[in-house]
Amino acid sequence: MxxxxxxxxxxxxxxxxxxxxxxxxxxxxxxxxxxxxxxxxxxxxxxxxxxxxxxGSVVDLVAKRKKPIIGGISTAFQSLLVSYSINTDRFLDDTESSLEKHSAKTKKAVDNMINNFNETVKVWGEKSDN
CATH class of the missing domain: 1.20.5 (Single alpha-helices involved in coiled-coils or other helix-helix interfaces)
Incomplete structure:
Protein backbone atom coordinates (compact mmCIF):
# COMPACT_ATOMS: atom_id res chain seq x y z
CA MET A 1 0.00 0.00 0.00
CA GLY A 56 -8.71 65.61 -44.77
CA SER A 57 -9.21 68.30 -47.39
CA VAL A 58 -11.78 66.13 -49.18
CA VAL A 59 -13.63 65.56 -45.91
CA ASP A 60 -13.55 69.32 -45.28
CA LEU A 61 -15.03 69.91 -48.74
CA VAL A 62 -17.87 67.53 -47.97
CA ALA A 63 -18.39 68.80 -44.44
CA LYS A 64 -18.42 72.45 -45.50
CA ARG A 65 -20.33 71.72 -48.71
CA LYS A 66 -17.73 73.61 -50.74
CA LYS A 67 -17.34 73.09 -54.44
CA PRO A 68 -13.82 72.50 -55.72
CA ILE A 69 -12.17 75.48 -57.41
CA ILE A 70 -12.31 74.80 -61.13
CA GLY A 71 -8.64 75.64 -61.66
CA GLY A 72 -7.66 73.34 -58.80
CA ILE A 73 -9.54 70.25 -59.91
CA SER A 74 -7.33 67.20 -60.05
CA THR A 75 -7.06 64.87 -63.03
CA ALA A 76 -8.93 62.29 -60.94
CA PHE A 77 -11.84 64.70 -60.63
CA GLN A 78 -11.72 65.37 -64.37
CA SER A 79 -12.00 61.63 -65.05
CA LEU A 80 -15.14 61.25 -62.93
CA LEU A 81 -18.44 60.19 -64.37
CA VAL A 82 -20.02 62.93 -66.46
CA SER A 83 -22.90 63.23 -63.97
CA TYR A 84 -20.38 64.03 -61.21
CA SER A 85 -18.32 66.46 -63.22
CA ILE A 86 -21.49 68.32 -64.21
CA ASN A 87 -22.99 68.28 -60.72
CA THR A 88 -20.37 68.59 -57.99
CA ASP A 89 -23.11 68.75 -55.34
CA ARG A 90 -24.14 65.21 -56.26
CA PHE A 91 -20.53 64.09 -56.08
CA LEU A 92 -20.15 65.67 -52.63
CA ASP A 93 -23.46 64.15 -51.46
CA ASP A 94 -22.45 60.67 -52.59
CA THR A 95 -18.99 61.06 -51.08
CA GLU A 96 -20.43 62.24 -47.78
CA SER A 97 -22.88 59.34 -47.74
CA SER A 98 -20.09 56.84 -48.38
CA LEU A 99 -17.88 58.32 -45.66
CA GLU A 100 -20.77 58.28 -43.17
CA LYS A 101 -21.41 54.59 -43.95
CA HIS A 102 -17.71 53.83 -43.52
CA SER A 103 -17.68 55.69 -40.22
CA ALA A 104 -20.68 53.73 -38.96
CA LYS A 105 -19.15 50.42 -40.08
CA THR A 106 -15.84 51.33 -38.43
CA LYS A 107 -17.55 52.21 -35.16
CA LYS A 108 -19.53 48.96 -35.23
CA ALA A 109 -16.40 46.90 -35.98
CA VAL A 110 -14.42 48.57 -33.17
CA ASP A 111 -17.33 48.12 -30.74
CA ASN A 112 -17.56 44.42 -31.73
CA MET A 113 -13.81 44.01 -31.25
CA ILE A 114 -13.96 45.55 -27.76
CA ASN A 115 -17.06 43.57 -26.78
CA ASN A 116 -15.55 40.29 -28.02
CA PHE A 117 -12.36 40.96 -26.10
CA ASN A 118 -14.22 41.89 -22.91
CA GLU A 119 -16.50 38.86 -23.20
CA THR A 120 -13.51 36.58 -23.70
CA VAL A 121 -11.79 38.03 -20.63
CA LYS A 122 -15.01 37.65 -18.62
CA VAL A 123 -15.50 34.01 -19.66
CA TRP A 124 -11.84 33.25 -18.98
CA GLY A 125 -12.18 34.74 -15.51
CA GLU A 126 -15.35 32.79 -14.77
CA LYS A 127 -13.79 29.53 -15.94
CA SER A 128 -10.64 30.07 -13.92
CA ASP A 129 -12.71 30.87 -10.79
CA ASN A 130 -14.45 27.50 -11.07
Missing part, protein backbone atom coordinates in the same frame (compact mmCIF):
# COMPACT_ATOMS: atom_id res chain seq x y z
CA UNK A 2 2.88 2.37 0.73
CA UNK A 3 4.15 1.90 -2.82
CA UNK A 4 0.73 2.81 -4.28
CA UNK A 5 0.50 5.96 -2.16
CA UNK A 6 4.05 6.98 -3.07
CA UNK A 7 3.38 6.32 -6.76
CA UNK A 8 0.17 8.36 -6.68
CA UNK A 9 1.84 11.25 -4.85
CA UNK A 10 4.73 11.15 -7.30
CA UNK A 11 2.25 11.16 -10.23
CA UNK A 12 0.43 14.10 -8.62
CA UNK A 13 3.69 16.05 -8.39
CA UNK A 14 4.51 15.32 -12.05
CA UNK A 15 0.96 16.24 -13.20
CA UNK A 16 1.11 19.44 -11.14
CA UNK A 17 4.50 20.35 -12.60
CA UNK A 18 3.20 19.72 -16.14
CA UNK A 19 0.19 21.93 -15.40
CA UNK A 20 2.45 24.76 -14.21
CA UNK A 21 4.44 24.42 -17.44
CA UNK A 22 1.20 24.63 -19.47
CA UNK A 23 0.10 27.76 -17.57
CA UNK A 24 3.47 29.39 -18.20
CA UNK A 25 3.24 28.52 -21.90
CA UNK A 26 -0.29 29.92 -22.05
CA UNK A 27 0.95 33.13 -20.43
CA UNK A 28 3.66 33.44 -23.07
CA UNK A 29 1.05 32.91 -25.80
CA UNK A 30 -1.21 35.55 -24.23
CA UNK A 31 1.69 38.01 -24.05
CA UNK A 32 2.42 37.34 -27.73
CA UNK A 33 -1.26 37.81 -28.64
CA UNK A 34 -1.46 41.08 -26.70
CA UNK A 35 1.71 42.35 -28.38
CA UNK A 36 0.23 41.45 -31.76
CA UNK A 37 -2.99 43.23 -30.80
CA UNK A 38 -1.00 46.31 -29.77
CA UNK A 39 0.86 46.27 -33.09
CA UNK A 40 -2.41 45.84 -34.97
CA UNK A 41 -3.99 48.72 -33.05
CA UNK A 42 -0.95 50.89 -33.75
CA UNK A 43 -1.19 50.02 -37.46
CA UNK A 44 -4.88 50.91 -37.51
CA UNK A 45 -4.18 54.24 -35.82
CA UNK A 46 -1.38 54.94 -38.29
CA UNK A 47 -3.73 54.18 -41.19
CA UNK A 48 -6.47 56.46 -39.91
CA UNK A 49 -3.99 59.30 -39.27
CA UNK A 50 -2.60 58.80 -42.77
CA UNK A 51 -6.08 58.88 -44.28
CA UNK A 52 -6.89 62.02 -42.34
CA UNK A 53 -3.64 63.73 -43.39
CA UNK A 54 -4.00 62.75 -47.03
CA UNK A 55 -7.75 63.16 -47.48
Missing amino acids: KENVVDEIYNLVIASSDFVTEIEAANEEFISMFKNMEKRQSNLITQVVGINEKY
